[in-house]
Amino acid sequence: MLSIRPAVAEHVLNVFGRSVHPELFSTHKTRTIHRSKYRARIDITSDGHLVSFTGTRGATLSEVVGSLQQTLPVQRKLMSIPLRGRNAEEIQGKRGLRYRSEFELEQVSAEMFWMMQNQLKTCSSQDYLVHTFDSSGRMPFGAISFVHLEARDKQLLIQAFHTFPDDYSIVKTVSVFSVELD
Numbered sequence: 001m002l003s004i005r006p007a008v009a010e011h012v013l014n015v016f017g018r019s020v021h022p023e024l025f026s027t028h029k030t031r032t033i034h035r036s037k038y039r040a041r042i043d044i045t046s047d048g049h050l051v052s053f054t055g056t057r058g059a060t061l062s063e064v065v066g067s068l069q070q071t072l073p074v075q076r077k078l079m080s081i082p083l084r085g086r087n088a089e090e091i092q093g094k095r096g097l098r099y100r101s102e103f104e105l106e107q108v109s110a111e112m113f114w115m116m117q118n119q120l121k122t123c124s125s126q127d128y129l130v131h132t133f134d135s136s137g138r139m140p141f142g143a144i145s146f147v148h149l150e151a152r153d154k155q156l157l158i159q160a161f162h163t164f165p166d167d168y169s170i171v172k173t174v175s176v177f178s179v180e181l182d
Helices: 111-122
Strands: 013-014 028-033 038-045 049-055 062-065 077-082 086-092 096-106 128-132 143-152 155-164 169-181
Touching: 013 086, 013 096, 028 062, 028 143, 038 128, 038 143, 038 155, 038 169, 049 077, 049 096, 049 169, 062 096, 062 155, 062 169, 096 111, 111 128, 111 143, 111 155
Parallel strands: none
Antiparallel strands: 013 062, 013 077, 028 038, 038 049, 049 062, 086 096, 096 169, 128 143, 143 155, 155 169
C-alpha cells in the first residue's frame, strides 16, 4: 500500500470530547496503554496521529493531527486549529479529564531536515512509535512520523514529530492528557 502524507499546509489539530473511530483512518502503527486511572490508544495515521484517552469515569478526549481532507465527526468537536506557527491550548474535559497541547510548525534548512530525518528514523524503543512514509516523488525519501510516549499513573505525555520533506517542514506537538479527579 502506497502511503504518502498530504501537504503540511492542509494539516489541522482537532480535539474531541468523545472517541474518534480508528476505522476512519489508515493506521500504520498502534500502541495501547492501560493505567489504573485511564486507558489510551495512540495511532500513527496516514495524515499524522490519533490519540484516544479515556478516564476510569468513562469520559474520553481525542486528539487528531491530520489533513483537512480527513473525514471527522462534527459532534463534540472542542477545538480545530490549523497547524501554522506556534500555539498552545488547554481544555478542561468532563469527569476530571484535562488536556494541554503545544505545537509548532517549523521550516528548517535542508541540512537540518536531513539530520532530523536520520535521527528520527534510527530511534528504537518501547516508548516510541515510528513510521516512514513513501516518497512523494519529488524527494528521494519519505516523511516520518515519530511519537514518544511517557505514561504515568494519572498522566500521558505525547511528543510527536511529523516531517514534510517537500517543504523541509517539521510539525512538533507536545500533548498532556491527565486525570485530575479520583
